[in-house]
Amino acid sequence: MNPVIKQMHDHRSIRSYADATVPDDDIRAAFEAAQCAATSANIQVYSVLRVTRTEARQRLVELSGGQQKVADAGAFLVICGDIRRHRLLADRAGEPCIENLESFLLCAVDASLFAQNLVLALESLGWGTCYIGGIRNDLAGVSQLLELPKGVYPLYGLCVGKPDEAPWKRPRLPMEAVLFDDRYPSDEAMLEIMDRYDDDMAAYYEKRGASGRRWISQMESFFASPRRTGDRTYFESQGASLK
Ligand SMILES: Cc1cc2nc3c(=O)[nH]c(=O)nc-3n(C[C@H](O)[C@H](O)[C@H](O)COP(=O)(O)O)c2cc1C
Numbered sequence: 001m002n003p004v005i006k007q008m009h010d011h012r013s014i015r016s017y018a019d020a021t022v023p024d025d026d027i028r029a030a031f032e033a034a035q036c037a038a039t040s041a042n043i044q045v046y047s048v049l050r051v052t053r054t055e056a057r058q059r060l061v062e063l064s065g066g067q068q069k070v071a072d073a074g075a076f077l078v079i080c081g082d083i084r085r086h087r088l089l090a091d092r093a094g095e096p097c098i099e100n101l102e103s104f105l106l107c108a109v110d111a112s113l114f115a116q117n118l119v120l121a122l123e124s125l126g127w128g129t130c131y132i133g134g135i136r137n138d139l140a141g142v143s144q145l146l147e148l149p150k151g152v153y154p155l156y157g158l159c160v161g162k163p164d165e166a167p168w169k170r171p172r173l174p175m176e177a178v179l180f181d182d183r184y185p186s187d188e189a190m191l192e193i194m195d196r197y198d199d200d201m202a203a204y205y206e207k208r209g210a211s212g213r214r215w216i217s218q219m220e221s222f223f224a225s226p227r228r229t230g231d232r233t234y235f236e237s238q239g240a241s242l243k
Pocket of ligand 1 (some may be wrong): 011067130131170225
């Protein structure tokens with residue numbers, strides 16, 4: 001394995017952090033590397049808020065459904081899609097800046113390519129990370145707290161800090177479930193692959209002391225009811241159009 005691939009294999013989400021600040025030099029080195037990610041037509045429709053105020057971090061714990069790591073991590077970043085810069089340019093030039101579902105997807109895709117590059121760079125510097133989708137539990141609250149202007153769309157948070165745990169590596173689906181040559185597999189084949197993966201995950205949970213837990217039963221209920229139904233109303237109030 002080359003060192004980059006080895007680093008990627010070493011990934012684990014870190015949910016418990018030691019008391020240590022993340023030096024600005026490391027954050028900046030990681031950002032510089034992360035910004036090298038490909039970006040649709042070089043539009044770079046993302047930005048990041050680093051939340052440093054203790055009270056704001058504590059409030060974000062609540063807004064994220066009580067995730068204490070949001071306050072404990074050395075640094076907490078909010079990854080946003082960002083069309084505001086393009087709005088400013090369009091306004092100055094007297095041009096329209098039309099948003100639609102495609103422009104929102106560009107934000108989400110560009111921001112996520114950047115964010116995963118950032119995670120990899122930070123992990124290579126020895127820092128632990130954990131994405132926090134929990135901030136979408138209350139996007140309006142997050143937006144108000146951070147005073148986000150129109151055209152800036154918070155997507156998820158990111159804890160960064162010194163790991164205070166060494167979690168087991170979580171098994172992923174076998175490659176046959178995600179890489180297909182020329183033709184998508186039959187439903188029967190896919191179900192059979194997932195049944196096998198379910199056994200791997202059961203063994204993983206057992207090792208972690210959560211015996212009886214299984215992946216398939218979690219997945220069966222994951223989309224059983226709509227999740228975070230306020231997303232659309234919030235993003236539209238923030239200036240997005242999802243049509
Ligand atoms: C966009 C995104 C949001 C996530 N949100 C949370 C979260 O709110 N809280 C949490 O503990 N983990 C969160 N995670 C971490 C996932 O649960 C984790 O990546 C997954 O279970 C696989 O485990 P691993 O990263 O240790 O391999 C999130 C991951 C992603 C990609």
